[in-house]
Amino acid sequence: MKDQNPSDILESNESKVQPEHTSFLDSEGCGCDAHACSTHEPAPSRFDWKVYWKAALSFVLLALGIGFDFTEVNWFEGPFRFLWYVLAYGLVAYEVIGPAARSLVKGSIFNEFFLMTIATFGAFYLGEYAEGVAVMLFYTIGEHVQALAVRRSKNSIKDLIDARPDTAFVKRNGVFTAVDPKQVRVGETIQVKAGEKVVLDGELQSGPAEFNTAALTGESLPRVFDQGSKVLSGMINLSSLVELKVSSRFEDSTLSRILYLVEEAGSRKATTQKFISKFAKIYTPIVVLLALGLLLFPILFVSEYVFQDWLYRSLVFLVISCPCALVISIPLGYFGGLGAGAQNGILFKGANYLDVLAKVETVVFDKTGTLTEARLKVSDVFPKSFGDTDIALLNRVVALEKTSNHPVAQAIVAHFGQGDSTVDLLNVREHAGMGLTASTENETLFVGNLALLDKHNIQYPKELQDHQSTLIAIAYGGEFRGYVSLEDKIKSEATSMISQLKDLGIKNLLMLSGDRKMVVDSVAKELGLNGYFGELLPEDKLRKLEELKSKTSKLAFVGDGINDAPALALADVGIAMGGMGSDAAIEIADVVLQDDKLIKIPLAIKIGRKTRQIVWQNIGLAFGVKALVMVLGGMGMASLWEAVFADVGVALLAILNAVRIQKHFGR
CATH class of the missing domain: 3.40.1110.10 (Calcium-transporting ATPase, cytoplasmic domain N)
Structure with a gap:
């Protein structure tokens, strides 16, 4: 191990620049963090029907309304029919109209919310209520489905904090008493029994003694500390009863500071901006201007110009141009990838991590418990x-x-x-x-x-x-x-895993470990890694990972222990061992290998690349079909029926295309 004082290293991390805050939609849409803004519903940690009942009720009302229209029920007409669809529309429209109104106040109208709002208003103006409701409903469902996959990881930091020891035996008036660690003062003496985790940093008063340091360093062998040595919280006493003179408050202890590093690293991770939000910056103003031009420009050259006819065409054009098919096809492709991963024991905590894995150039491994047994x-x-x-x-x-x-x-x-x-x-x-x-x-x-x-x-x-x-x-x-x-x-499959990653074109395969450099060097050479760094504490790993991350496009980190948690959070995509890995690593990671099989890492990358391919196929399909129907609509050769076909047809084809991912990687 290095001679550098761990507490000094931790203190140096507090002086780092505060992490940037990346908004959910940047300047488009709501313009705030969707997980923090008070205008959004809170994201539950598990599936909660209270969040989805409005969309479910809207779907029921829409289906019944279409059925009543088809069977021509006598009582389903006039104001009652209108109010029926308005109710179905209002249940889901507020999630789109609200952001559209807020962006309009801010002077930003060219976003998908604004486009969908005026398009559905146009559908209602034309009397096509079902289409207006369907557009809003499809968008809302797409948003809920995509958000559902990432909600499991929201309590990561809370679970880590709950894992800290909640009792310290402190010597007061000559007797060791169990107290809350937060109440222990610097300079007091605490007692740690054999097999117990050290709750506070301190100097060893009795020695020598052995401690399991794997939670902090990842080192597989216990370490011996002499009297007067610095012992860190999170280590496990393997000797008989020992006494420590407390050197740090609970909130400043090493284990608490690791949690700080995790929190900081997690907030620095860039939020993947949705494709539809990026595209809306260009797509929305173009289609709005084209629709407006379709309404007004014919005045200059059409001798018998009828405003109502051209208004109908422009609104049909606008409804056709609504990106609801895109909204459906994109998450469908990603969730096909999520399903393929689940079938193979790979848990992706968000569709965006499939996209990141597809572009990974560097994979960094922890050693103990990850590459070794x-x-x-x-x-x-x-x-x-x-x-x-x-x-x-x-x-x-x-x-x-x-x-x-x-x-x-x-x-x-x-x-x-x-x-x-x-x-x-x-x-x-x-x-x-x-x-x-x-x-x-x-x-x-x-x-x-x-x-x-x-x-x-x-x-x-x-x-x-x-x-x-x-x-x-x-x-x-x-x-x-x-x-x-x-x-x-x-691990028996480590060599094969490294070979497959090289075959996939991964440029850099590196290892970070808290173990001795001689041991790390031996493992790196046997596996054929590009490089390694040994004798690293968690904050050393984090600093080295930041350095590596600055030199590559996308970086993945693979680990299994609480000492790996900050690195897992900071990496573009963190991959954890789900079988033997610590709860902290599993909760913080973006991808979890549920059976600890390293061979699943190249498989996860393959799934990410195939998913990205399918998604872009769906996007191309949606654009192609919509462009064709938009042209026909502008020429007066397409009605709202064609618009519905464009949406439903593209969505159906996107579903069939997305299913290919799971079939391709089926077990």
Whole structure:
């Protein structure tokens, strides 16, 4: 690990420039953040019929009205028929007319809201009430459906905060008492029991002691801290009872600051502007001016100009030009991609992330738990005949390791088995950060790292110092007898995944990790990555990711732990392991691999690219058909029936085209 003080790094992050606020519609439409503006309904964390009942009722009224019109029911006529459709229209129209009116007040009229408003008013003027209602209803449904996919991730920050420890045992009047961590003052002493998470940053008063730092660094092996060392909140005590002198308030603790980083990174992520809003800046003024020109220009050259006839043509032209088919075809394509992902165990938290994945050029990976299994396993034994030629020594080693709950000891016992239960060991002692010793048959058994042998002046081959994996040396009778090598193995499908990403043309494949550089270097070389960065704390990862992000078009980050949460939030698209990943990573991520299979990463990119292809096909289809019918309408050769056909026909074709995505990637 680096010698830099983690708290100093965290403090440096607070001085960063405040994140920009990106409006939902920029200068178009409402002109505010749709998730914060008081004029919008709150987005629920799960499906809520209270949000959709108006659209549902409008649909029922529209369907009944069309049925009554078709069957020519006597009582369904006149003012009653008009009010019926007005009610169906009003249930959904306020979501469009409201933003149109607000933008009009601001002097911005050329947006899809304004176009749809005047088009539907025109439909009502012409007596085609059903068409006016359908336009508004289709748009509203499209908006609700697209918004539904991203609402699950709205409580990410709240869930992370709830995961923090809510009790600290602080020493007051000579007694340790459970209190709210927010009430603990700097300089007070807190107690952390074995297996508990550290709730506040502090200096270790009793030591040495071992801590699991994976939540902060991603490092698979525990770390030993000596007395006086800085221990950070979020670490887990693996030793016996320890005491810490608090050095930071609860709100300034490392775990709380990580949450701040997540919140900041999430707010810096640019909001993907809807295609229809961008297009409306050009499309809307053009069709409005064309409709106006169609009404007025013929006065100059038509000898028998009839205002009502040309008004009818211009309004038909405007109704045909309404982009409701586009509004339907675009989300249909994206939700075909969302469905394909769901079928393959890939959760996309928003349609926009499909679009981002399609354009990804750089993929950055966390190491532990993402590219590796996060489980230590014996990879090598020296000498090879150790278990065969010296069974007695092997049984002593296993018996000694069974006395410890250390991950290394557990891995060795799992590999060699339970051994001989009759082995008698005396003076068993655990040396924090080094290993175990015991006496048997008047000799001392040493099982630990090279530092343990150095401490007792036991000679061993010097080349072992350059060993790239975790090495546990064995000495007995004052002599080096062999070693056991352990590794956090690379996932079996990692190599294939990297190869497929390269085949997809991904330019940069990098790794960020809190683990030792020697270990990270070994993993990067074995997988064929373009580069790596080791010994990184969460804020180091975030800073490095910001640097990488500035050098590429679109960047994806793949991680699994709470330490990866800020990076997952900052990346253009964050991908988390859904099986073994932490709740924090899963909630913050934009894409979740529900079964942890790395091979799903290239599949997710393929789905994103296919979805983007289908969406643009739908857009082209909608434009083509509408352009044709608009020309016919302007020439007086198309009526509102053709307008309805253009909308419904394009929507139907878009549905069939979108279904192809799920069929293409069906399981």
